[in-house]
Amino acid sequence: MASDSDSDGDFVTFGTPLEPLEEDEPLRKPVPLYEQTVKDEKGRYQRFHGAFTGGFSAGYFNTVGTKEGWTPATFVSSRQQKAGRQNARPEDFMDEEDLGDHGIAPRQITTTADFASGRKDVIRDKARAITSLSAPIPGDTVLEDLVAPARSSMGVELLRKMGWKDGQGVGPRVKRRLCKQRADSATRAFGSASPPNGSSESQDEEDGEFVPENVTFAPKDVTPIDFTPKVDLHGLGYRGLNPLAALRGGPGTGHINLFTMDSDRTNSLFGEDRKGQRRRGGVAGQGFGVGAMEDDDEDIYHRDIMSNYDTVLGGEEPGNGLYGWTAPQQYNRKKKDHSKDAAYLGKILEGFTLASDKLETKTIFPPPNLPRDFRPVHYFRPVVDLSSVSPMVAQALQTSRGHMAQEEPSKGGRHQLDSAQRRELLGEATLQGPSSVFDLLKVEDRERLSSLRRPSSDTSSGPRQPTPGEARAAVVAAGVAAAAARASAQKALSSRFAPHAEQQQQEALSVWSGPTAQAQTGQTFKPFERTPHKQARYDLYIDQLKQGDRDALELSLDPTMTEWERGRERDEFVRAALLYKPSSSSLSCRFTRGKQDDGVEADTVEVTRDQENDVDDKQAAVKMKMFGKLTRDTFEWHPDNLLCKRFNVPDPYPGSGFVGMPKVKRDKFSVFNFLTVSESPTASASPAPQGVKPSEPGKRSRWDVSGQAGDKERKEKDPVSEFLSVARIEASGSGPEASTTDGPTTDPTVEPDTEQKEEEEEEESRPSMDLFKAIFASSSDEKSSSSSEGESEEEEEKEEGVRSKAGTGPQISNQLNVNTTQPAPPVSTTPSQHPDILFKTPSGPAAAPPPRDQEMEEEEFGPRLPPPSSTLTAERRPSPTPSAKDDKHKKKCKEKHKAKKHGKHKKDKKQKKKHKRHKHKGKQKKTKKEESSDSSSEGSDGNGQEEGGGVSTEELLRRLKSIRGKNLQ
């Protein structure tokens, strides 16, 4: 189309012209494909209705309306002017776009359909076909494409004027006879394209009868369409290879044209003139090439071009020159009848016509040959399930029949496949969540089930295969059972003496190697995300855990690290694995992950900035009816602006962005969290090693608290100090939370009883401070701190000396020394001792945690009120009527400390090897330890006596100290 209008000299520009390039301008970034939009001249988006048809944009986004909506033409009453009512024309509903060059009703003067040559395309097609055949380069129609004829050329107009009509051939009008002859000769000449109609001669003769002498005909032009239905399976226009043509073809026929329409067309167009052109001498064809002397290059490479094939339906009806396919009916039919009649032998009786379609011959199949031993009686064999039958019977059946029912479940048809197999066949993705009920069962149940099943599965050892899911489950169950058994055995054997870490590792293994864990595809929790190496190691560890590897931990650790680092990491990994053990996948598939995982911030939790003071202190205060400062906490609280307005109160914090209590973000996975968690299983004692969190005192509903309140009331009779101590014991026993999250408050009411205790308090709090500073200070400080600590240590020793002189009793002060100096040396010498101490201090008799917490609090939120006199806790042991709870706790503590001591010995030895410098001190320690262990045994004895009562307070104090010293070790 474009080229057509070009030739008219009427230029139409498409698209937007490229902007002139400026040389110094940097290359612009190409607009990505998805941002490339097509807009019309009004800036509206052009919409393409039908991707291949060009499409158009109508109205306002393809509506009849506008942006403001659809506004119909203003209504004008037509009552008066009914006669003059005008009809709406299509143009009334068109916009300029439709009337434009490319619209549906262009206003340019164009040939209307009346004058446009309907056959134009056909003609051109023909011309192209001819040129492709006759051109020096066959198939080359480039020139013709370039020099396209005008839409309706003057020649055509002239021809029309001269009486030419579309569909006629051009040339002198001929008599019918002549025309036919010519066609015949053409067919003869071409040969290859001769239609297989054997009756052309007779047909001509028949036709001749109807041709008047004085009538001439225009030469044939059209290739009428053959509407004979296609019943075969060949390609369009395929006629099959004519053996004659193929054999006769010789070198000239490079293309054995099986699709005869083109040649037919050329025949009819060119007539005899084609003959000479077609027949060429010389050796040509495949493999010979073109000689230098040869003036033409025929299709030497046997290139079959598309123009050899027709692209439209139909073709020339063979032998029909006169009327084409629109010939009068009688001619058509008559001719047909003739041919048919002629093809038939013999004369047809009058009144009979030849059957139009053949009578089908009936094919008769012979009956099948019966086998010799065939008996016309059928009986059904019972189908036996192999799994339910003993192997003997199964074998017997197998031998008797040659095959079994359900020999292979997978071959037994689709109903015998299970879902997993079907899924595999269909190539579907595995479903999330438990694959079977089996996965939902507990480990023990699964084990029991599998043990029940095992004998049966053993018997059916034959060809039956368990489904993959079952197999896996069974294997896992067995593994888990083994692990559990081992763990329990170990627990039973060495629950007291085995290091706790070993148990935890076992736990982690048993937890992570469960099937639910494996069902979890993506591990979501990354505790060490900040240090990728560590996270990678942790991932490795988890992977190996999932595979049920026993020594997963050792494998996953970095061998290049120091012993201490590895030890630390080992603990961390085990703890993390236990902490974030996979929840049952049946649960986990009910939850979706948060949409946005905000990287670093995911590691923090929002915590109210102001923490409530220690609940225990308050409880104690309440028991003493000391309401007031002790029981009151005052926080900053931001009311909503609107609320203030409604209450007729000015906003106390105008412009504050938030409402409620101020929040701060805190590390979710800080060291402190891990510390406390590590302690929780030990604190809650071994019977529940799964890390069951003790119930939080704060969250528990207390409506039904009467029993507890009663307990408290009973205790109310005790003296003040008893209250405090009980409160503390409760706090330490009830869980780690109480001791860590809440800082201590002052207890001004509680006065230390003696000067001695004051001293003790001082000494107690100080070393722990140093200790924790050393631990929690950043690594860069470590060197300097260690050196300074050496000094401080010395100072301490000096102080001790002074104290021992000035102190009330040498014995006591000595033991105090044990308390204070013991933790200090390891800090200054080697860090490998850190975790040991760390984990020990909270486990101490409830006196140790508060100072540490205070430290933390101080660091974060500035100084707090002085800690409560932790010495008062000392009184709980010599208290006249220790409660049952107290007693129990004591026992637990003792057990723990024993275990710890055990571990400590080991480490000490190791340390000695490494650092000979501190050998001396180690020895000192040892001796002290012995001493303390002695005293501890003494103390425990004393405890036994204690219940009997009647021990002097001094003695009690001494014993207490000794116990304490032991604990701190």
Place this chain on the structure above:
Amino acid sequence: MSFPQPKPEVPQLPQNLLRTIDCQQGAVRAVRFNADGNYLLSCGSDKSLKLWSVSRGTLLKTYSGHGYEVLDADGGTSYQTQSQGWLTLEIPFISTDSYDNSQLCSCSSDKTVILWDVATGQVTRKLRGHAGKVNCVQFNEEATVILSGSIDGTVRCWDTRSRKFDPIQILDEAQDGVSSLKVSEHELLTGSVDGRVRRYDLRMGQLHVDFINSPITCVCFSADGQCTLTSSLDSTVRLLDKSTGEMLGEYTGHKMKGYKLDCCLSSKDTHVLSCSEDGHVYCWDLVEGSLMLKLPVGKAVVQSLSFHPSETRLLTAMEGRVQVWGAEPEETEEEVVVVQQEKA
């Protein structure tokens, strides 16, 4: 005190039963005076809320629309200014000019708070948002905000003026259910099952938490606004100084172990009253802490009580009945007469 008391009145106690109203609405969960004390609201366990005339004991209106038993209702706070003195006590409604008795609010176990139109008995607004049953509800001074405390541990502040159905603010500081709630001019007092009394001071932007160590069943402001009264499940009623949190008095002897029972102060802050599970209402002298009266209400638990905002009149609820107690038995007749005269 800006003025000396004209005559030293002998404090009277509501020890005479004036009237018993059988509410016919199941167990009465709460009974409340309205702001001026002429009417009473009874919250029934049959999902209905009823408005009664105190003086005659006649049913005026039934409000139905809750989906479960009604737990608390408020017809406006009988607000008393915090400036001390008999003047304000005598005429407590001067400052509550915006409050016009036209609205009621109630809360229910169906987790909703409903704002009622008093006259038509229609639901003006049904406020949903609490995650559990709503224990207590209270208007603010001007009835522009409804505050509701729920077992879900939150106090929600609902705006009655806007069309929004979301609360203005949610106070989620409580670690357990909020059992009781009172509003003063610019303060909000909540008692929670976590054993803490929280006082939100809007003017100062502060939250004061008093630790009681026992689930709080009821909290009250004193009439002078200087003290708070808390009753807790350890069978103790405590009078705390509002500003410091110090305990000014402790009142024991009654039994409060498992029920959420009310306590209150008398209208002139002379006495402390509390329900008891032994079927009595205990009445202590505020200052001395001595038991002044042990009012036998019945055999069952005294579920709720409410003291008249200005007179010596007490409402108690036990099972399906509401009882009105007054200082003198004959006084009621007089009052009735007075009321009738006024009406005529």
